[in-house]
Structures are given as structure tokens and as C-alpha cells.
Amino acid sequence: MDIQKIQQNETTVAVINSEECLITDTQSALDLIMTVKYETGCERIAINKEAIIEDFFILSTCLAGEIIQKFINYGVKFAIYGDYSKYTSKPLKDFIYESNHGKDLFFVEDESTAIEKLSSVC
Structure with a gap:
């Protein structure tokens, strides 16, 4: 798992790009959240779709x-x-449409759009 910290609009986003499936169930999601918070201090995470179970x-x-x-x-x-x-x-x-009009979860086409969305919400 590769985690990068990206600073934009005074917000830090943890960007994860992984070839392996990192989120397979609720426990693995929780493990990822805690790992990212511990290693980066970030509370905003962008992750590639391939890292999430189908x-x-x-x-x-x-x-x-x-x-x-x-x-x-x-x-x-x-x-x-x-x-x-x-x-x-x-x-x-x-579901994707509604999520993208909220403030907690976004489904976007690329990493740069993910960073932009996460760094512009309160």
C-alpha cells in the first residue's frame, strides 16, 4: 500500500493507490482508517477503486x-x-449521484478530482 500526503487548500489528503484489495469488509475498512490516521494524521482519504472489493x-x-x-x-x-x-x-x-452531492463520500474518475473534492468540503 502506497500512502501519499497531498496538501491542497490548507487541507491534507491521504492518497492511497494499491494494486491489492485493501477493503474487503468492515474490519479491513476500520484497519485502513486507523492506519491512515496513525501514519499520516489525515481524516480525508482518497483511494483507488481497485483497492475495494467488488x-x-x-x-x-x-x-x-x-x-x-x-x-x-x-x-x-x-x-x-x-x-x-x-x-x-x-x-x-x-447512490453515486447522491453521494457526490453530499460532503462525506465521493465517487470520481481520477485522483486529482478526488483530492479537489476532499480539500474543498468542510
């Missing part, structure tokens, strides 16, 4: 809700960056 994007598994709740409970805002064009599920598309 079941996260199947809303009927309820995994997304459980994982997102961990991030919110620990006060961490996060963005998942990658290509979402392969997904055809209307509920997932609606």
Missing part, C-alpha cells in the same frame, strides 16, 4: 453501507476514484 459496488450486499458507516463514525471523509462506466445498476448510479 461486492462494495453491489448494493444488495449491504457492504457499502456498513463500510461507509465506519468512515462516518470515525469522522473520515473519503473519495473513491476510478472508472464506473461498467456499472449499469440504477440503484448504484443513484
